[in-house]
Amino acid sequence: MAFYKITHNEKHRFATLHNYGCTFRCSICSYKLRSGADGRPGQAYPRPTRFLGIDQMKKALQAVSPEKVFFMGGEPTVAPELPEMLDFVKNTLGVHTCLGHTNGSMLPLANLDGANVGLKAWDPKVHLEYTGKPKQLIFDNFAAAFQKGMDLKANIVFVPGLIDVDQIEAVAAWLATLSREIPFHIMGYIPVPGQSYKPPTTEQMNVAEQTCRRHLTCVAVSHLTSQQALDLSARDDRFAVRQIA
Numbered sequence: 001m002a003f004y005k006i007t008h009n010e011k012h013r014f015a016t017l018h019n020y021g022c023t024f025r026c027s028i029c030s031y032k033l034r035s036g037a038d039g040r041p042g043q044a045y046p047r048p049t050r051f052l053g054i055d056q057m058k059k060a061l062q063a064v065s066p067e068k069v070f071f072m073g074g075e076p077t078v079a080p081e082l083p084e085m086l087d088f089v090k091n092t093l094g095v096h097t098c099l100g101h102t103n104g105s106m107l108p109l110a111n112l113d114g115a116n117v118g119l120k121a122w123d124p125k126v127h128l129e130y131t132g133k134p135k136q137l138i139f140d141n142f143a144a145a146f147q148k149g150m151d152l153k154a155n156i157v158f159v160p161g162l163i164d165v166d167q168i169e170a171v172a173a174w175l176a177t178l179s180r181e182i183p184f185h186i187m188g189y190i191p192v193p194g195q196s197y198k199p200p201t202t203e204q205m206n207v208a209e210q211t212c213r214r215h216l217t218c219v220a221v222s223h224l225t226s227q228q229a230l231d232l233s234a235r236d237d238r239f240a241v242r243q244i245a
């Protein structure tokens with residue numbers, strides 16, 4: 001699809017390009033919190049009424065002189081304008097480029113400095129069932145991006161009954177084979193419309209965190225309610241942004 005919005009955080013001096021659409025079909029996609037049970041995963045709601053042109057995006061970014069530019073989704077790598085915008089941000093503006101979140105299916109990319117990659121599952125069958133896509137390409141891409149020197153973080157959603165601690169620990173152990181220093185964020189599942197999974201308890205989250213700390217030095221957890229997830233700016237001023245295009 002394409003980028004439809006750019007936001008700017010004046011305090012922290014970063015801009016974010018927002019893409020519509022994703023290549024995965026995760027049944028528990030958190031975008032359904034806004035789009036509802038019938039919403040397609042990875043798609044913002046409501047569907048954008050217009051998309052941004054390349055010149056419009058470049059002008060908006062130049063006007064605010066960010067120190068860092070993020071690309072978000074859905075899945076930002078499906079935007080056909082991404083390679084040109086990465087080139088512009090990296091080589092014309094001269095600032096850090098990062099995929100604020102990505103499913104990892106297109107890593108590594110030219111002119112991309114960093115990425116926060118959602119690793120969905122360790123078991124190949126579960127991965128395929130969960131996302132509609134095979135697991136191996138994603139993990140191979142992550143390793144290739146790491147070997148290329150990209151600044152990588154990883155995250156996973158803890159969904160009791162679908163992605164349990166054994167899967168999460170296996171992902172953490174695999175990350176540790178690359179580096180024990182890779183930051184790993186475990187997110188408690190936030191119930192979305194149309195799914196029967198329950199969120200993990202605080203105790204389950206603690207077990208997941210302590211288990212992963214055996215493998216990795218930087219493990220963080222978040223355990224939000226639906227309401228908290230829909231109003232992140234109330235908890236973190238990095239989400240207090242102004243739309244600039």
Ligand code: SF4
Nearest residue numbers: 022024026029041042
């Ligand atoms: S990869 Fe992320 S954005 Fe895409 S469907 Fe899955 S959870 Fe949603």
